Amino acid sequence: MALTKENLGQLIAIQEADASLDKVKADMDKIPVFIANLRQAIEDEKGKASDLKNKLLSLEKKKKEKELELAQKEEAAKKHGGELNSVKTNEAFKALQLEIERAKAQGSDIETEILQIMEDLDKVRKDEKAAAAVTAVEVKKLEAEISAHDGRLAGLKAQFDGAKAKRDELAGPIPADAMKIYNHVRSRGKLDAVVAIEGENCSACRITLAPQVIVEATKAKALVCCESCQRIIYRPEALAAKAV
Ligand SMILES: [Zn+2]
Secondary structure (H helix, E strand, O other), X not given: OEOOHHHHXXXXXXXXXXXXXXXXXXXXXXXXXXXXXXXXXXXXXXXXXXXXXXXXHHHHHHHHHHHHHHHHHHHHXXXXXXXXXXXXXXXXXXXXXHHHHHHHXXXXXXXXXXXXXXXXXXXXXXXXXXXXXXXXXXXXXXXXXXXXXXXXXXHHHHHHHHHHHHHHHHHOOOOHXXXXXXXXXXXXXXXXXXXEEEOXXXXXXXXXXXXXXXXXXHXXXXXXXXXXXXXXXXXXXXXXXXXX
16 A cells, blocks of 8 residues: 555644644543532432421421321310310219320420421521522532633533634545554554554554565555564664655
8 A cells, every 4th residue: 555754644633633633632532520529419409408398398297297287186175174064963064074184285285396396397498598608609610610620621622623624634644544554543542553663663663564565664655564563563763764
């Protein structure tokens, strides 16, 4: 596959451009993870507030239940009070009085419970208010961090796009089949797709290259690949010779 020395130099420049593009891309890829973590932190913050809200709702529900229970006791005492006039025997009268006292005593206990619930409600309402203030501050802080990351991502994206355009410009003069091999080697995880020959060895996989391969690479008139690792290989001396 024909390839000029100039093309080889361009391939090396593309490789450098791709290495910096990869770095920018890696930085870009981290940002959505940071943002997702921050969004989760916001949800957690809001969750804390909703825990207190639930506690408040359950106390309010309990208060209503107790108030209903109290009303029932009061109703019972009142009903028995009315019945006192119509009882015939002393025992029945005493039994009713006992019922009335019991209902009143139970009512008084329930009132004490309601007072306690109201105290708890006051406390939880205060806690909720304080927590809401803290949550608001925290959420604002986290949102500011997210927007800083968004800004950084936009900056990196612009940097990436600019560098990518330059890289593609470099690729313009290179024969398509050579680019195909370069991209193929890179896509297999060998990011250093173009490597120098050191003495008689491929500098990447260290295999000793066949003399014919070195001769071809020295001519620098065709694309030469390492027979072991498939990377594109070149002789730095051959490239330098062109410059002289
Ligand atoms: Zn090799």
